[in-house]
Amino acid sequence: MKLSLTRVLENPSEPLDSDVQPAPWAVRQPAPGPRTRWVAIMLVLSGCLPLVFWHFVGLLQRPHYQFVVLLPVAAALLILRHRQKVSGEIRPLAPLPLAMLLAAVVGLAAATYYWSPWLGMVSALLAMYTCLWWAGGQSGLQSWLPAWVIGWLAVPLPFGMDEDLILWLRTSTTRMASAVLDHFGILHLSYANVIELPLKPLFIADACSGIHSLYVLLAVALFISLWQERGILHTVTLLVATFGLVLIENVSRIVLIAAGYGWKMDLSEGPDHFVLGLLLFAISIGLVLTTDQLLLFVLPRRSAAPVRSDAYARESTAGRRVLRTVSWAGAMILAVVFPVIGAAEIYRMPKRLPKLEAVWSGVFQLPKFGENALPPELAGFRRTGHTEIQRVQGDPLGHESQQWIYRSGGASALISLDYPYSGVHDLCVCYKAIGWTISNQRVIGVEELGDLPGGELGPIAYAELERPLYGRAVLMFSLADNRGQIDAVIKDVARGDPANRAQQRFAAVPADEAGAWQAVSSKAPYVQFQLLTRVNSPLDDRGRHTLTALYCQARQNLAAQVRASLNEQVPQDAD
Numbered sequence: 001m002k003l004s005l006t007r008v009l010e011n012p013s014e015p016l017d018s019d020v021q022p023a024p025w026a027v028r029q030p031a032p033g034p035r036t037r038w039v040a041i042m043l044v045l046s047g048c049l050p051l052v053f054w055h056f057v058g059l060l061q062r063p064h065y066q067f068v069v070l071l072p073v074a075a076a077l078l079i080l081r082h083r084q085k086v087s088g089e090i091r092p093l094a095p096l097p098l099a100m101l102l103a104a105v106v107g108l109a110a111a112t113y114y115w116s117p118w119l120g121m122v123s124a125l126l127a128m129y130t131c132l133w134w135a136g137g138q139s140g141l142q143s144w145l146p147a148w149v150i151g152w153l154a155v156p157l158p159f160g161m162d163e164d165l166i167l168w169l170r171t172s173t174t175r176m177a178s179a180v181l182d183h184f185g186i187l188h189l190s191y192a193n194v195i196e197l198p199l200k201p202l203f204i205a206d207a208c209s210g211i212h213s214l215y216v217l218l219a220v221a222l223f224i225s226l227w228q229e230r231g232i233l234h235t236v237t238l239l240v241a242t243f244g245l246v247l248i249e250n251v252s253r254i255v256l257i258a259a260g261y262g263w264k265m266d267l268s269e270g271p272d273h274f275v276l277g278l279l280l281f282a283i284s285i286g287l288v289l290t291t292d293q294l295l296l297f298v299l300p301r302r303s304a305a306p307v308r309s310d311a312y313a314r315e316s317t318a319g320r321r322v323l324r325t326v327s328w329a330g331a332m333i334l335a336v337v338f339p340v341i342g343a344a345e346i347y348r349m350p351k352r353l354p355k356l357e358a359v360w361s362g363v364f365q366l367p368k369f370g371e372n373a374l375p376p377e378l379a380g381f382r383r384t385g386h387t388e389i390q391r392v393q394g395d396p397l398g399h400e401s402q403q404w405i406y407r408s409g410g411a412s413a414l415i416s417l418d419y420p421y422s423g424v425h426d427l428c429v430c431y432k433a434i435g436w437t438i439s440n441q442r443v444i445g446v447e448e449l450g451d452l453p454g455g456e457l458g459p460i461a462y463a464e465l466e467r468p469l470y471g472r473a474v475l476m477f478s479l480a481d482n483r484g485q486i487d488a489v490i491k492d493v494a495r496g497d498p499a500n501r502a503q504q505r506f507a508a509v510p511a512d513e514a515g516a517w518q519a520v521s522s523k524a525p526y527v528q529f530q531l532l533t534r535v536n537s538p539l540d541d542r543g544r545h546t547l548t549a550l551y552c553q554a555r556q557n558l559a560a561q562v563r564a565s566l567n568e569q570v571p572q573d574a575d
Contacts, residue, residue: 037134040335044104044127047338050345051111051120058117059154061422067216068154074223075147081227082143097141101130101334105341112344120345121155127338130331146226153219163429163491169214170433172247177254186258197258213281214246221288234295241291249284253277366400366419366527366565374404374415374557379550381406381413397430398528406550413533413547415554417562420525426491427477427530428463436465436473441490444548452549454556458486460548464538474539476531476551484563486529486555527562529555 059065107123110116128148132141156162174195181188181195189196221242225235256276260267267276371386385405391397398418406413428438441463449455458478465473478488531551539547 040332041131041134043335044101044131044338047108047340047342047345048104048120048124048127050342050349051108051117052124054349055117055121056154059156063422064215065154065156067219071150071154071219074150074219078146078150078223078226079144082146082229097130097133098331100126101331104130105334105337108338108341112341112348115348118156118158125151125155134331149226150219150223153215153222167429167433169247169250173250173254176247176251177258180251180255181258184255184259186255186262188258195254195258197261213249213277213284214243216281217242217246217284217288220285221292224288224292228292230292230295231299234299237295237299238288238292241295242288245284245287245291249280253280366402366417366562369402369417369558369561371404373402373561374554378406378553378557379546381408381411381550404554411533411535413531413550415551415558416528416530416532417558418528418530421479421528422525424487424489425479425526425528426489427461427475427528428490428492431463431465431475436467436470438463438465438492440464441492443488443490449548449552452552454552454559455548457552457556457559459488460551461488461490462548463490470534472535472537474531474533474535474544474547476547478529478555480527480529480559480562482525484559486559529558 104123104127111119257267389401402417404415444460463475480486
């Protein structure tokens with residue numbers, strides 16, 4: 001009787017011996033293991049959800065990560081695909097799940113203190129590994145592991161490496177497209193991230209550099225591999241091949257756009273551009289599927305590994321009970337910490353949600369302030385012109401710009417209001433992308449601007465530029481969030497300063513010190529104030545002071561009008 005009942009509990013699908021009939025109470029008895037495992041899972045989730053929520057809010061404001069809304073669907077499909085019967089018996093917590101739970105507690109505490117939704121998401125995924133172990137043991141974990149792996153697609157590369165990838169893709173796309181255009185004899189001029197055609201210059205923005213389709217196609221490739229239970233070598237090879245297919249797709253896009261001008265067709269914008277991108281994307285998905293099948297013939301096949309039996313099953317019953325009790329007690333102590341951290345997250349989180357639709361292209365608008373938005377004279381400069389520019393969606397220089405031209409003697413200065421941006425923006429990167437060499441870049445703090453009208457509004461990013469055939473230039477810029485609060489960031493400067501890098505590139509600053517930049521995801525959309533002026537020689541202190549005064553006064557005038565408009569579009573907190 002005892003032997004058959006034990007076998008029933010460990011292997012529910014195995015039939016009982018015909019000569020042994022279990023008692024009714026034995027049949028209804030639940031599988032051994034703490035019932036509080038579900039309580040522990042809920043405790044862990046309560047500590048993870050606030051930061052995970054804000055992480056997804058931030059991702060939805062970045063066009064190339066908006067595919068994450070489909071990740072829950074993909075995870076559910078993988079769970080259904082790989083579901084199998086699990087015993088439900090709780091074994092002693094293995095070293096790896098226990099270590100991941102400990103790392104999740106430490107990471108989540110750091111993410112709460114520094115308010116880093118990115119680190120919070122990583123910690124949540126580590127904690128979910130342990131929760132999957134609790135929910136189904138070793139066999140259940142292996143069944144749900146593909147869904148856990150697909151969840152890592154919601155974690156961007158840290159320290160701005162995804163932005164570095166964007167820049168590399170733009171440059172690579174431009175160079176390869178230029179080589180193809182040369183082969184077909186299409187007249188053009190290529191420099192930095194620009195392909196200049198006789199009728200129109202093409203700036204290789206994110207949409208054309210492959211960054212949008214890259215992440216989606218990599219997600220598709222990973223999903224296919226997990227769905228088909230491909231090996232590690234097969235999966236890695238497919239991901240590398242997908243990366244190459246994305247480059248080919250986007251070079252083809254640029255070449256077709258350039259060739260379209262010869263056929264009296266403008267494929268660079270509008271519905272035709274959208275249809276072209278959709279067609280190339282569909283072809284790319286087909287090529288990913290084809291490559292997956294090709295790798296089945298090229299790579300050696302592997303036999304499916306059987307589900308590993310639990311190593312603890314071979315231990316004595318008494319030893320297993322002791323080990324299970326000790327490991328479970330340690331895990332429960334860690335689990336109780338999670339809701340405490342979750343309460344701290346709720347206390348530190350922004351008091352309102354960002355207006356997500358305001359950062360999606362084509363929705364956010366500023367009024368046309370007109371030529372008289374700036375006075376006829378500023379800091380010894382006289383206004384001589386005004387213009388409004390609308391660019392393609394995703395252009396790093398801004399989808400829209402309002403510009404004013406000022407002159408003083410032989411010097412000319414361009415004051416520009418650029419928008420919208422979904423995050424902190426470094427204008428030096430944009431000018432470097434169109435061929436300028438950047439030098440002497442730094443951030444001028446408010447303490448250095450105290451004697452200038454408007455200097456108290458915020459710091460200024462300053463850089464000196466040089467480009468063949470164009471000469472020298474001076475660039476100043478800063479960025480205002482949706483409350484009108486102003487800051488300035490230069491990423492190369494941030495890289496050299498560990499504290500600044502953590503604050504601006506990792507979006508992780510102590511909540512009590514973050515000020516206007518706490519929780520960057522809640523501050524979008526952003527508006528940029530820019531000054532660009534050509535100079536014949538490097539500026540001296542007097543010339544630099546004059547331009548800085550011009551910039552501060554122009555920013556002061558525009559900031560008041562921008563803030564009033566933002567208050568109408570993005571309602572402010574009562575405080």
